[in-house]
Amino acid sequence: MRPTPINRVFPVLGGIALVAVFTLPLLTHAPNRLLSGRALGIEVFPPVAAALVVSGLLGVILAAVVPRVALVGALITSTAYIWGSGDCAATLAAQHPATARTAFGSGGWLLLACAWLTVAEAGRRVPLITALLAVAPPVVLIAGGWLDELSLLKEWVAKRDLFSDALLRHVRIVVTAFVPTVLLGLPLGVLAQRNEGVRAPLLTALGLIQTIPSIALFGLLIDPLSRLAAAAPWVAELGIRGVGMAPAVIALTLYSLLPVVRNTAEGLAGVPAAAVDAALGMGMTRGQIFRNVEMPLALPVVVSGLRITLVQAVGLAAVASLIGAGGLGALMFQGLFANAGDLILLGAVPILMLAVAVDTVFRLIVRLLQRRVA
Amino acid sequence: MIEFQHVSKRFGPWVAVDDLSLTVGPGEFCVLVGTSGSGKSTTLRMVNRLIEPSAGSIRVAGIPVDRRRPEDLRRHIGYAIQSVGLFPHWTVERNIATVPELLGWPRGRIRDRVTELLDLLRLDPDQVRHKFPHQLSGGQQQRVGVARALAADPAVLLMDEPFGALDPLTRAALQDELARIHHQTGKTILFVTHDMDEALKLGSRIAVMDHGRLLQAGTPRAILTCPANDFVRDFVGSDELGLKLLSIETAETRVRRGEGCDGEPVAASTPLHRALSLMIARGVDRLGVVDPAGVPLGALHLADFALARQ
Numbered sequence: 123m124r125p126t127p128i129n130r131v132f133p134v135l136g137g138i139a140l141v142a143v144f145t146l147p148l149l150t151h152a153p154n155r156l157l158s159g160r161a162l163g164i165e166v167f168p169p170v171a172a173a174l175v176v177s178g179l180l181g182v183i184l185a186a187v188v189p190r191v192a193l194v195g196a197l198i199t200s201t202a203y204i205w206g207s208g209d210c211a212a213t214l215a216a217q218h219p220a221t222a223r224t225a226f227g228s229g230g231w232l233l234l235a236c237a238w239l240t241v242a243e244a245g246r247r248v249p250l251i252t253a254l255l256a257v258a259p260p261v262v263l264i265a266g267g268w269l270d271e272l273s274l275l276k277e278w279v280a281k282r283d284l285f286s287d288a289l290l291r292h293v294r295i296v297v298t299a300f301v302p303t304v305l306l307g308l309p310l311g312v313l314a315q316r317n318e319g320v321r322a323p324l325l326t327a328l329g330l331i332q333t334i335p336s337i338a339l340f341g342l343l344i345d346p347l348s349r350l351a352a353a354a355p356w357v358a359e360l361g362i363r364g365v366g367m368a369p370a371v372i373a374l375t376l377y378s379l380l381p382v383v384r385n386t387a388e389g390l391a392g393v394p395a396a397a398v399d400a401a402l403g404m405g406m407t408r409g410q411i412f413r414n415v416e417m418p419l420a421l422p423v424v425v426s427g428l429r430i431t432l433v434q435a436v437g438l439a440a441v442a443s444l445i446g447a448g449g450l451g452a453l454m455f456q457g458l459f460a461n462a463g464d465l466i467l468l469g470a471v472p473i474l475m476l477a478v479a480v481d482t483v484f485r486l487i488v489r490l491l492q493r494r495v496a
Numbered sequence: 497m498i499e500f501q502h503v504s505k506r507f508g509p510w511v512a513v514d515d516l517s518l519t520v521g522p523g524e525f526c527v528l529v530g531t532s533g534s535g536k537s538t539t540l541r542m543v544n545r546l547i548e549p550s551a552g553s554i555r556v557a558g559i560p561v562d563r564r565r566p567e568d569l570r571r572h573i574g575y576a577i578q579s580v581g582l583f584p585h586w587t588v589e590r591n592i593a594t595v596p597e598l599l600g601w602p603r604g605r606i607r608d609r610v611t612e613l614l615d616l617l618r619l620d621p622d623q624v625r626h627k628f629p630h631q632l633s634g635g636q637q638q639r640v641g642v643a644r645a646l647a648a649d650p651a652v653l654l655m656d657e658p659f660g661a662l663d664p665l666t667r668a669a670l671q672d673e674l675a676r677i678h679h680q681t682g683k684t685i686l687f688v689t690h691d692m693d694e695a696l697k698l699g700s701r702i703a704v705m706d707h708g709r710l711l712q713a714g715t716p717r718a719i720l721t722c723p724a725n726d727f728v729r730d731f732v733g734s735d736e737l738g739l740k741l742l743s744i745e746t747a748e749t750r751v752r753r754g755e756g757c758d759g760e761p762v763a764a765s766t767p768l769h770r771a772l773s774l775m776i777a778r779g780v781d782r783l784g785v786v787d788p789a790g791v792p793l794g795a796l797h798l799a800d801f802a803l804a805r806q
Contacts, residue, residue: 400581403546403654404595404644405570418585 129185131243132192136182139199139236143175146229149207151214154221155273155462161227162210171206175199175233182240189244193255196240201259203233208263211271225273225464253482274471277464285453289472292449295367295439296432299374303431307379308424311386312412321387328380336438339376340445343369370447374438378431385427389420422491429484436477440469450476497522497652497684498543503552505538505708512538514708515552520701522651523682526713527699529689529731535708536688540654543686544570556652571595574645574653574683578660580637582629588614588640589625595648613643616677635666642674646681653685659694671697692732696720696744697767704728716744742768742801747785748793750800757784757795764793771796 143164152159164172181195211224226234238256245252260269269275278285314321331339348364351357362368393416401411417424440451450469457465498520505513513535520526528536541547542554545566554561561569582591589610596606614621617639629637638658645653659667675698678685689695695702696716703713704727712724720741723729733740748764761784762771771783781798 394579394581394584396577396579396581397583398581399546400575400577401583401594403544403570403575403577405567405572405598406594407567410598415583419583 128187129189129192132185132189132240133183135236135240135243136179136185136195139233140176140179140183142229142232142236143179146232147227148203148230148233149210150225150227151218152223152225153218155223155277155464156460159223159225166210167206168209171202171209174202175206178202178237182237185240185244192240193244193252196237196244197255197259200234200237200241200256201263203230203237204260205263205268208269208272211269211273215271223273223276223464224271249482249485253478273464274467277462277468281453281465281468285468285472288448288450288453288469291447292436292439292451292473292476295370295374295442295447295449296435298367299371299378299435299439300432302371302375303378303382303435304428306375307382307427307431308386310379311383311424311427312390314383315387315390325380325384325387328383331376332380336373336377336441337444339373340369340442343372344445347372365446367447369445370439370442374435374442377438378435381427381430381434382424383427385430386420386424389423389427390416392423393419422488425484425488425491429481429488432480432484433477436473436480440473497524497557498526498686499555500539501553501555503539503542503549503554505535505542505547506550511708513542513549516705516708516710517552518703518710518713520684520686522684525678525685525687525698525700527687527689527695527702528705529692529695529702530705531690531731533707534705536690536705537656539705540656540686540688543652543654544573544575546570567598571598571648572650572652574648574650574655576638576641576645576653576655576658578657580629580641580658580661582637582640582644584629587626587628588619588632591629591640592644592647594644599648601648609647610643613646616646616680617643617673619643633666634662635670638662638666638670639673642670642677646677646683651684653683655685655687657689658687660689667694674698693740693743696740704731706731717741720744739769739772742772747771747783747796751785751794751796752800753794755795756792757782759784761786761792762796763788768801772798772801 147161148164149162149166150159151162164175167175178195178197178199181191182199185192185195207224207226207230214224215222241252241256245255263269264275270279310324314324334342344364347362347369351363397415397419398411401415406414439447439449440454443449443451443455450473452469454466454469454473457463457467457469498518500516500518503513503516504511516535516539518526528539530536538547542549543556543561545561548562556569556573583594589607592610592613593606596609601609610625611621614624619636619639624632624636624640629640632640641658642655645655659670662670671694677683678698687695687698699716701713702716702719704711704719704724706727712719712728714722719728720732720737723732745768746764747762747766747768750768751764759778759780762774764785764787766785775781775783775798783796785793785796787793
């Protein structure tokens with residue numbers, strides 16, 4: 123009989139989290155949102171939550187030989203930890219003034235990171251179901267009011283309008299940049315595949331743009347756009363100015379072109395030559411071949427390019443707030459400059475979730491497209 | 497049906513086809529045979545204007561090909577290639593329907609035609625119709641490829657080493673199918689291969705090419721018995737000449753009619769080299785021959801093999 127292969131990922135993640143639970147602070151409690159708090163360990167958790175956290179982690183470690191328990195163990199651990207934290211925060215809130223804040227500690231973040239990495243690894247084959255399983259418990263806990271006294275939730279309630287605006291704005295920046303990216307990127311990709319002479323210089327140029335630090339590129343656009351707006355009033359009337367949306371969208375587009383152009387060219391190059399030859403020999407026009415044969419066959423690779431581009435843009439849009447474009451990055455930097463950790467998280471966590479959501483959805487689309495071709 | 501008149505094709509300094517003249521009559525099965533780089537594929541691809549000749553003219557059904565729009569010309573000429581080139585994202589039905597759809601046939605007619613063609617290629621329409629190419633075996637894929645080439649019922653069929661990538665058994669089966677289809681439909685076929693045995697088995701006429709030149713065109717018998725030069729002689733393979741000569745004749749041509757014979761009979765269409773092989777394997781010097789309906793025709797004698805045909 124063949125010995126069962128031992129999974130090394132799960133015990134490592136479970137082990138790290140288990141050590142973190144007993145050596146690092148799981149929660150911090152501070153008199154207000156700007157002061158750093160004192161560390162609290164697992165002993166302050168309700169006994170049931172503590173037991174579930176530890177047994178869930180033991181399950182993850184056990185997954186070395188029984189991989190099936192990894193997903194369940196990780197979900198139990200993360201859910202028990204979040205629920206326990208909310209419960210502790212409520213208890214502490216009853217004993218302290220309203221300005222006091224209870225937040226996740228470093229050990230807690232590490233625990234969550236390990237748990238979610240385990241979930242992602244264990245559920246790789248069913249990304250959508252996995253994502254829903256990971257997101258559902260926190261959403262239910264938040265909706266049920268169990269986490270109301272946690273610092274991050276308090277911050278969210280306090281900044282609710284600001285947060286909604288920032289989120290919408292963030293999405294708008296990404297979507298606005300996505301339109302020119304597709305409109306320019308697809309034709310350039312086709313051109314790069316058809317024309318050897320264009321491909322190398324184009325990809326080199328787009329690759330060079332990627333190496334410019336994003337803050338520098340945003341900054342570099344301020345001056346020419348200001349001059350343009352000053353010189354041509356009708357440009358300014360369109361809302362194009364040195365700061366704000368315009369430079370952000372232009373810079374994001376420049377960064378986003380490379381994955382789209384490269385993947386479009388690669389996808390088209392990967393179309394079987396025999397299929398194109400047959401299509402030509404049977405009397406399809408160039409346009410018909412492109413629409414009926416080349417594009418459908420290249421689509422999974424092209425959409426993969428769009429996925430890379432969008433995930434990258436969600437992250438880069440955060441930096442765009444530095445030139446006044448707004449978005450979740452604005453919350454993040456506001457928190458950074460005010461030394462308010464919760465505000466940083468209020469910007470950063472949704473950016474992360476947005477990126478993961480885009481990634482999951484597009485991976486799913488690619489998989490559906492591939493099913494037709496494979 | 498297809499006429500090449502002093503056709504040449506140069507790619508830069510390289511002469512791929514050199515002053516080739518060849519006429520393929522209606523209903524003929526003409527096989528272009530030669531080594532790789534001999535210009536046979538280039539010759540074939542000039543017929544449907546996938547490649548434009550540098551000099552000379554090509555006519556299909558009497559009309560110079562450059563008088564017609566390439567797409568229009570190609571839709572009226574069947575085309576099948578070695579790697580099949582089925583569209584992996586389309587079902588078998590849609591693949592076969594490619595040209596009829598380009599020609600704007602009504603849906604019902606296309607459906608019926610697909611059924612008819614799958615039957616002709618001995619594929620079960622109900623089973624195969626909605627499958628994707630990757631769900632079929634290599635032989636089935638090439639059957640679909642041939643069906644697709646026949647879809648719009650073109651008078652002329654171009655086939656560029658269509659069975660080159662198949663295993664020997666599948667290959668032989670498809671050669672038999674193609675011979676049968678040619679017999680049934682009377683299409684004019686221009687077929688490219690580097691395999692002389694395939695050429696002898698299928699062709700009613702064989703054109704041997706080397707370095708872009710047409711060395712000899714003639715019936716299989718003429719190519720075998722009167723090779724135009726040493727290259728043709730070597731290419732044909734002179735050491736097994738006798739067996740090859742037998743391979744292009746059927747049992748029917750040497751049967752002594754009316755004679756009875758014991759043992760399991762062979763079909764009248766059996767090539768003589770197979771009949772000889774069977775005699776040696778069975779240790780007999782006579783074989784019974786039956787017609788397609790199974791009615792005894794007569795007997796085949798070992799002694800008659802060596803005699804020239806009357």
